[in-house]
Amino acid sequence: MYLEDDKFYLADKEHATRQKTIINTQAAYHEFIKKNYEKSMTRFQKTNVEVANVIGLFPKLLSKKIQDRQVYPDDVLEAKKLFTPRDIETGLEALESYLVAKRYDLNKYKDEITNSKQTKIIIDTTLLKCYLQNKPKMVAPLLRLKDNECHITESERALKSARRTHDIIELYKSKGSHEKALAMLKQYANMQNTQKHELGGPDHTIKYLRELGAENIHLIKEYSKWVIEKHPDRCLDIFTHHSTVHVLPKDQVIAHLKSMNPDIALQYLERLIDLHRVDSQDIENSLIILLVEKVSSEWPAYAGMLAAGVVEPCAPGSEPGELGPLRMRLTHFLERLQNYSPSMIIRSLGYEIPLFQELAILYGRQRECDKALMLYCHVLKDRAKAEEFCSTYYEVDNQIYYKLLRMYQCPMTLEALRLDKFNLEQPKPDMGSAIDILVRHYKHIDVKQALKLLPDDTKLQDVEEFLCAILRDRTTDSRKNLLLKSLNLSDNLKVKSQKMHYQKDKLIVTAMDSCAVCNKRVGECAIAFYPDRRIVHYGCMPRDIQVDVTSSSDT
Numbered sequence: 001m002y003l004e005d006d007k008f009y010l011a012d013k014e015h016a017t018r019q020k021t022i023i024n025t026q027a028a029y030h031e032f033i034k035k036n037y038e039k040s041m042t043r044f045q046k047t048n049v050e051v052a053n054v055i056g057l058f059p060k061l062l063s064k065k066i067q068d069r070q071v072y073p074d075d076v077l078e079a080k081k082l083f084t085p086r087d088i089e090t091g092l093e094a095l096e097s098y099l100v101a102k103r104y105d106l107n108k109y110k111d112e113i114t115n116s117k118q119t120k121i122i123i124d125t126t127l128l129k130c131y132l133q134n135k136p137k138m139v140a141p142l143l144r145l146k147d148n149e150c151h152i153t154e155s156e157r158a159l160k161s162a163r164r165t166h167d168i169i170e171l172y173k174s175k176g177s178h179e180k181a182l183a184m185l186k187q188y189a190n191m192q193n194t195q196k197h198e199l200g201g202p203d204h205t206i207k208y209l210r211e212l213g214a215e216n217i218h219l220i221k222e223y224s225k226w227v228i229e230k231h232p233d234r235c236l237d238i239f240t241h242h243s244t245v246h247v248l249p250k251d252q253v254i255a256h257l258k259s260m261n262p263d264i265a266l267q268y269l270e271r272l273i274d275l276h277r278v279d280s281q282d283i284e285n286s287l288i289i290l291l292v293e294k295v296s297s298e299w300p301a302y303a304g305m306l307a308a309g310v311v312e313p314c315a316p317g318s319e320p321g322e323l324g325p326l327r328m329r330l331t332h333f334l335e336r337l338q339n340y341s342p343s344m345i346i347r348s349l350g351y352e353i354p355l356f357q358e359l360a361i362l363y364g365r366q367r368e369c370d371k372a373l374m375l376y377c378h379v380l381k382d383r384a385k386a387e388e389f390c391s392t393y394y395e396v397d398n399q400i401y402y403k404l405l406r407m408y409q410c411p412m413t414l415e416a417l418r419l420d421k422f423n424l425e426q427p428k429p430d431m432g433s434a435i436d437i438l439v440r441h442y443k444h445i446d447v448k449q450a451l452k453l454l455p456d457d458t459k460l461q462d463v464e465e466f467l468c469a470i471l472r473d474r475t476t477d478s479r480k481n482l483l484l485k486s487l488n489l490s491d492n493l494k495v496k497s498q499k500m501h502y503q504k505d506k507l508i509v510t511a512m513d514s515c516a517v518c519n520k521r522v523g524e525c526a527i528a529f530y531p532d533r534r535i536v537h538y539g540c541m542p543r544d545i546q547v548d549v550t551s552s553s554d555t
Contacts, residue, residue, distance in 0.1 A: 021047050029072075032057060033079045037091040041098035051102055051119055055126045058091055059083065063154060066122070092130045099127050107147070120149040128155050132162045143170040152177070166198050173208070178216060182208060182223040190226070202231045209238045214247050221256045228260045235264060240271045250278075254286055266290050273337070284333075284340035289348045291330040292355075298323040299353045316357040316380075327355075334361045342366045351418050356380055359417075364389060369400055371417055373407040378427035379419065387441075394444065401437070401444040408434040409453050431455075439469055507533065515540055 028043030044054050055061050056070035057080065072080075083091075103123050110116040124142070128150050131138040139159075142148060152175050159168045165188065172181035185208060188199035205227055209220050220238065228235040238244065239253050250272070257265035269287035272278040302323050305311045311320060317328040334345075342365040349355055349362075356379045363372040369389075376386035390400045397403075411427035414420045438450055447470060507529055513522050516530075517540035526538035 025049055029076050033075055035079075035087060035090075037087075037094035038097070041094040044098060045101055051099075052122050054098065055095065055122065058088065058095060061126050061129050062122075089134060092134050096127065096130050096134070099123050099130070103127070117149070121151050124149045125151045125154050129158050132158055132164065136162075136164070139164060139167045140170050143167060143174050145174075148174055150174070169199070169204070169208070173211075178208075178212060178219055182219060186223060186226055190230075202227045202234050206234060206237050210241050210244050214249060217249060217252055220248065221252070224256075225260060228257070228264060232261060232264055236268055236271065239268055240276070245272070245276050245278075250283065258290070262290060262294065266294065273333075279337075279339055281339045281341060284337045285344055288330065288333055288337070288340055288345050291326065291333065292345065292348050292358075295323065295326050295330060295355065296353055298326060303353075316355075327358075330358060331361065334358060334365075351421070354422055356419075357385075360385075360389070364393060367396070369393060369397060369403055370407065370412065373404055374412045374417060374427070377404070377407050377430070377433070378411050379424060383433060387437075390441075390444075398444070401441045402446060402449060404441075405434055405437050405445060405450060406453060408437060409455075442469055443473070507535075509535060517541070 024043050024046045028040045028047065028049075031037075031040035031043060041054070052062060052066055053070050053072075056067055057072070057076070059080070062070070103120070106116055106120050106123065110120075128139060128142060131142060143150065150171065152171065155171050156168060159165075159171060165184070169181045169184060172178065172184070182205065185199055185205045189201060189205060191200070205223065209224060209227075212220055224235060224238050227238065239248060239257070253268065254265055257268050266287070269283060269290065272283055273287065298321065301321065302311075302319050305320070306313060314320070314324070317331060318324050319327065334340075342362045346359070346362050346366075349359065356375050360372045360375040360380070363369070363375070372389060373386055376382055376389060386404055390404050393400050408430045411429065414422075414424055414426060434453075438445065442450070509522060509527065511521065511523070513535050514520060515522055515527075515537045516534040517536050520537075522535060522537065527535055528538050528541050529535050
């Protein structure tokens with residue numbers, strides 16, 4: 001007999017609890033037979049009936065092994081045979097509410113409940129199956145819960161049966177099966193007509209890889225390979241996204257990208273510096289060395305064109321093909337970046353190809369100004385660059401223009417710069433350029449030292465312009481100094497005159513004198529007086545009255 005009213009009184013409390021549970025269980029089964037599924041599930045919530053037993057009332061939710069262990073009254077078994085599709089739909093909705101409530105209780109009292117882990121696995125896996133049938137949009141949110149305990153094999157089978165590939169990826173992610181998820185994403189992305197599939201293209205793989213973190217760098221490197229190969233324009237979204245750029249080990253990323261495609265490695269380094277303001281020495285060294293390697297790989301083709309007479313020698317950065325733009329980028333970063341190691345870059349150049357402009361920049365960074373000026377003056381023969389170099393480094397080395405003058409008069413040898421392997425003409429003194437430097441920059445050069453550098457046979461007419469410039473400058477300075485001296489003398493006389501004017505007016509104050517405002521003796525306080533010689537305390541004088549003030553501590 002099934003009882004609907006569970007309000008009764010029994011003296012023995014434990015016995016009463018047991019009886020109450022039995023009655024609620026019987027009432028729950030009774031409501032289930034009558035197809036009042038919502039009331040049935042509400043009754044089951046008040047019992048200690050195993051969750052699996054309640055789930056087993058509905059078909060295809062439990063595994064066969066667990067389902068076979070469930071025992072039900074005969075009339076309940078008969079009711080299960082009469083299920084219609086509408087009954088299942090309504091029943092699953094009620095079951096969902098029951099499972100959500102049980103899940104909440106389980107999380108709240110997990111330390112007090114036996115086999116809570118196993119029970120939660122059954123609850124979450126069943127919820128997944130219920131949502132697949134009634135509320136497909138709830139599947140992904142369930143899988144994204146950090147504490148979801150969906151059984152991976154059962155859930156995978158159910159999701160594959162429902163063809164929920166996107167949710168399968170979420171399942172793998174929630175269970176840490178990242179390799180399986182990435183393999184599936186790669187499979188669907190490389191299928192024909194992938195644009196029509198929800199997982200087609202590289203976007204899902206890129207998004208997934210960005211979320212893995214540094215601890216899964218091996219997976220990021222492995223499964224970014226196909227993106228790099230097939231979508232080189234998108235692959236950097238994996239490594240330079242704001243969520244990954246400062247998390248992933250940059251040295252490993254650089255090595256990986258370089259092994260796959262050096263051009264992409266170069267783009268990665270440029271993005272780090274230009275967009276993400278990464279200014280570490282390692283990153284700057286890596287960028288410049290990679291540019292040097294790219295230039296070195298392009299140089300033989302250009303050298304062959306020169307040897308064949310196909311092209312004329314070009315200024316640095318204007319070479320044909322990719323070489324010119326590469327050298328311009330290299331020069332740009334050498335001049336702009338501040339933290340790279342010049343000595344390391346010089347070693348990477350190796351003196352194998354004539355990158356003289358780049359060498360000059362590097363020597364400047366090492367404060368080896370003589371070597372830099374030697375390259376600008378006698379190898380590159382670019383006086384404008386030499387003067388620009390001096391202007392840049394003048395604050396650091398105020399002898400830099402003298403060194404430039406000396407370099408034109410007493411050049412270094414090619415052997416001193418290890419340039420003797422190149423087919424270059426040995427540098428010779430250039431008096432014309434030296435004299436021009438003297439004329440243009442004599443203000444920055446010690447004249448005595450400069451004159452000592454000139455050869456004994458230097459003609460006066462050769463240095464006439466320089467000497468005239470010096471004389472004009474000295475004459476102008478002398479006139480300015482005389483004018484300044486006259487102005488200072490005039491100011492001095494004016495000040496002395498004012499001093500004599502103010503000192504001739506005297507006022508004798510005694511200890512008996514009183515303030516004209518407060519009538520107190522002035523004592524040793526600061527005082528002032530009016531034109532009519534009345535004495536007042538400075539503090540008693542109205543602030544808006546302008547008077548001659550005399551302060552004294554003497555009586």
